[in-house]
Amino acid sequence: MNILRAQGLGKRYKRKWALTGCMLEIEPGHVTGLVGPNGAGKSTLLNIASGMLEPTTGTIEVCGGVPGSGPAQLAKVGYVAQNAPVYSGLSVEDHLRLGARLNPGWDDDLAHQRIEQLGLDPRQHAGKLSGGQRAQLALTLGIAKRPELLLLDEPVAALDPLARREFLQGLMAAVAEHGLSVVMSSHLVTDLERVCDQLIVLVDSQVRIAGDVEDLLATHHRLTGPRRDEDSLPADQHVISARHTDRQTSVVVRTDAPILDPVWTVGELSLEDLVLEYMSNSVTTRPALEVLR
Amino acid sequence: MTWLAWRQLRVPALSVLAGVAAIAVVLGITGPELVGRTDFSDQDLLFSGTILVSYLLPAVVGVFWGVPLVTREVEAGTHSLVWNQSVTRGRWLATKVGFGLLAAMLVTGLLSLAVTWWASPIDALANQSTDRGMLNRMSPVVFGARGVVPIGYAAFAFVLGVAVGVVLRRTLAAMAVTLVLLAGVLIAVPFLVRPYILPALDDEVAITQSNVVGIRGSEQGVESMTVPEPPGAWVLANETVDSAGNVVFPLPDFVNGCVPRPDRNDPPPARGSMGACMAQLGERGYSQHLAFQPGYRFWPLQWIELGIFLALSTLLTWFCFRRLRHLS
Amino acid sequence: MIQLHLDAASGLSPYLQLVRQVRHALRLGLLREGDQLPTVKEVVAELAINPNTVLKAYRELEHDGLVAARPGVGTFVKATLGGAPPTVLGPLRHELARWLVKARAAGLDEESIEALLMSTFRGSAREEIA
Numbered sequence: 001m002n003i004l005r006a007q008g009l010g011k012r013y014k015r016k017w018a019l020t021g022c023m024l025e026i027e028p029g030h031v032t033g034l035v036g037p038n039g040a041g042k043s044t045l046l047n048i049a050s051g052m053l054e055p056t057t058g059t060i061e062v063c064g065g066v067p068g069s070g071p072a073q074l075a076k077v078g079y080v081a082q083n084a085p086v087y088s089g090l091s092v093e094d095h096l097r098l099g100a101r102l103n104p105g106w107d108d109d110l111a112h113q114r115i116e117q118l119g120l121d122p123r124q125h126a127g128k129l130s131g132g133q134r135a136q137l138a139l140t141l142g143i144a145k146r147p148e149l150l151l152l153d154e155p156v157a158a159l160d161p162l163a164r165r166e167f168l169q170g171l172m173a174a175v176a177e178h179g180l181s182v183v184m185s186s187h188l189v190t191d192l193e194r195v196c197d198q199l200i201v202l203v204d205s206q207v208r209i210a211g212d213v214e215d216l217l218a219t220h221h222r223l224t225g226p227r228r229d230e231d232s233l234p235a236d237q238h239v240i241s242a243r244h245t246d247r248q249t250s251v252v253v254r255t256d257a258p259i260l261d262p263v264w265t266v267g268e269l270s271l272e273d274l275v276l277e278y279m280s281n282s283v284t285t286r287p288a289l290e291v292l293r
Numbered sequence: 294m295t296w297l298a299w300r301q302l303r304v305p306a307l308s309v310l311a312g313v314a315a316i317a318v319v320l321g322i323t324g325p326e327l328v329g330r331t332d333f334s335d336q337d338l339l340f341s342g343t344i345l346v347s348y349l350l351p352a353v354v355g356v357f358w359g360v361p362l363v364t365r366e367v368e369a370g371t372h373s374l375v376w377n378q379s380v381t382r383g384r385w386l387a388t389k390v391g392f393g394l395l396a397a398m399l400v401t402g403l404l405s406l407a408v409t410w411w412a413s414p415i416d417a418l419a420n421q422s423t424d425r426g427m428l429n430r431m432s433p434v435v436f437g438a439r440g441v442v443p444i445g446y447a448a449f450a451f452v453l454g455v456a457v458g459v460v461l462r463r464t465l466a467a468m469a470v471t472l473v474l475l476a477g478v479l480i481a482v483p484f485l486v487r488p489y490i491l492p493a494l495d496d497e498v499a500i501t502q503s504n505v506v507g508i509r510g511s512e513q514g515v516e517s518m519t520v521p522e523p524p525g526a527w528v529l530a531n532e533t534v535d536s537a538g539n540v541v542f543p544l545p546d547f548v549n550g551c552v553p554r555p556d557r558n559d560p561p562p563a564r565g566s567m568g569a570c571m572a573q574l575g576e577r578g579y580s581q582h583l584a585f586q587p588g589y590r591f592w593p594l595q596w597i598e599l600g601i602f603l604a605l606s607t608l609l610t611w612f613c614f615r616r617l618r619h620l621s
Numbered sequence: 622m623i624q625l626h627l628d629a630a631s632g633l634s635p636y637l638q639l640v641r642q643v644r645h646a647l648r649l650g651l652l653r654e655g656d657q658l659p660t661v662k663e664v665v666a667e668l669a670i671n672p673n674t675v676l677k678a679y680r681e682l683e684h685d686g687l688v689a690a691r692p693g694v695g696t697f698v699k700a701t702l703g704g705a706p707p708t709v710l711g712p713l714r715h716e717l718a719r720w721l722v723k724a725r726a727a728g729l730d731e732e733s734i735e736a737l738l739m740s741t742f743r744g745s746a747r748e749e750i751a
Binding site for chain 1: 384
Binding site for chain 3: 030031165168169170171172173175176177190193194195196197214217
């Protein structure tokens with residue numbers, strides 16, 4: 001059973017479409033990275049999945065229910081918005097009390113354990129916390145409500161490297177301990193490489209590619225060889241991009257089959273390269289909507 | 294959720310309560326000494342001050358309690374925190390609005406109780422006097438500062454603040470708009486709505502020499518006259534009409550000769566000539582028309598106006614819930 | 622208990638790095654039969670990597686017959702890799718020291734020695750995997 005399923009999902013603000021024809025199937029038990037340029041629709045997708053926004057077209061099902069449709073549904077999904085908003089007038093302890101009163105599935109011991117581990121002063125007002133501490137507090141609130149799925153919108157974007165590492169450590173520990181599924185959007189591919197085993201690339205309000213990270217890396221290759229037309233390649237090799245000089249051609253292809261043509265030098269792509277290929281406008285094929293397995 | 298609603302309203306609520314308590318103490322101290330007096334000319338400051346505060350309180354409630362209820366959350370982004378803590382938007386708004394509404398109505402009720410009690414000797418006197426200088430409690434400005442109507446104003450102002458906040462989402466802009474709208478409503482209602490809540494009583498009075506009390510005029514001549522008004526009433530019209538019922542303004546020429554001119558230092562006209570003049574007016578079919586809301590209608594009008602404002606508040610609340618879906 | 626780490630510049634996928642580190646530890650005798658490997662949660666909390674990566678690495682080691690998972694308890698070393706005894710390591714260390722003397726005499730500074738060493742080592746490591 002999918003933890004998130006979207007069909008033809010679209011969202012329009014006034015005249016601009018923030019998300020179009022989005023099709024996704026995410027299985028539980030994975031950490032999925034959502035990557036794409038600013039304004040691509042990442043926040044919109046996460047907002048819709050958490051029930052903060054309503055879609056204009058299409059359907060979405062999260063943890064088997066419609067997002068935002070009631071307390072039971074809200075309890076299954078945790079969400080931390082960009083910049084981890086917290087109530088600046090309430091203390092850390094107050095936030096935990098808030099979580100305990102509002103969430104039916106609240107794990108108070110877990111929450112207090114985390115706060116202690118993080119070294120946060122319970123009486124400190126949340127407005128005086130540093131960016132990293134706020135993010136950790138928001139993460140604690142998200143984890144301690146024991147959701148099935150946790151959605152994170154650029155959780156580490158504004159954090160220094162140490163705070164970032166600590167945040168991800170805490171997140172991964174929670175995933176290991178509770179079998180939590182996570183969908184997080186980020187710009188930092190190096191973080192995504194460590195933490196995510198599934199990837200979705202979203203550009204210009206559309207899903208360009210989605211799938212298992214290892215699988216994507218194994219099936220994408222950079223072929224370099226003497227100049228030739230990219231259409232002359234076999235049909236099972238989907239050309240993602242092609243660059244020509246007067247003597248040389250370099251193409252990035254996606255294929256399940258091995259590359260047998262000896263004229264090519266076959267190279268591998270790093271995750272960052274792969275993401276960049278799909279994010280750039282020189283994608284020559286139609287956007288490939290891949291089902292995540 | 295009630296705990297959160299209380300924590301968020303705590304500071305504004307306590308500060309307003311403290312202010313109202315202080316005022317109540319002052320009134321409590323000065324009140325008893327007003328009993329039995331017939332001259333209240335030294336009470337002008339407190340009299341007008343309490344009226345001012347009675348209108349100010351709903352404004353404060355609307356602007357400082359109602360508006361930030363939604364805008365503060367949206368501007369800080371905490372709505373995405375709280376709406377993902379397994380509480381639906383509906384429950385969130387219902388709790389915060391319910392809490393604030395209750396507090397607003399309670400605190401305004403308290404103030405109104407104190408003010409009405411303090412002013413009761415003054416109001417009682419005004420109820421019986423025909424001295425035009427005394428404002429009785431039926432007069433537009435005083436009416437809104439007595440009894441239960443301020444509670445209606447406060448409820449309305451609070452929900453108005455929330456509604457404007459839901460639409461505009463920015464604290465300062467919403468505060469300004471709420472203030473303007475509230476002022477507009479509070480000014481419009483006494484003049485456009487209240488006179489018609491219950492049909493006014495009409496009286497036709499013959500104009501005689503002894504009952505002309507007010508004459509107004511300019512260089513061209515006498516423009517209007519008034520007769521004594523029923524004590525304790527809110528007079529909507531005190532005008533001279535002809536036999537067909539049309540208002541006469543200015544008065545017919547012949548009056549100029551026999552009625553003392555207010556602007557000129559003429560010697561008063563001869564005795565008896567006034568009486569003859571007035572009789573002449575009567576013969577020609579002129580009389581004085583009085584339209585008024587009598588003093589005994591004070592409480593019925595109070596309750597009806599409270600009902601109107603509570604109904605408006607209910608409408609606005611429904612609007613808020615509908616609009617809530619579009620917030621993100 | 623050994624400490625696992627991740628080298629972002631290594632060019633190897635994370636799970637392979639973990640496999641290598643465990644094998645390395647087995648070779649050097651840092652891990653002996655019956656020792657417990659760090660739990661998934663411990664590794665993940667230290668390195669901030671996906672738990673599935675650790676699981677994959679441990680599964681491969683299990684597949685190679687080196688470790689055995691005991692559900693609810695942890696993953697334990699089952700067998701060791703033939704590590705080199707001190708009699709083999711000694712002469713090799715001696716040879717290495719002699720080579721270093723030669724390199725320094727040829728005028729190589731610390732940095733060049735290290736670069737030469739690492740590039741040769743990496744080159745041969747890649748051939749070993751491929």
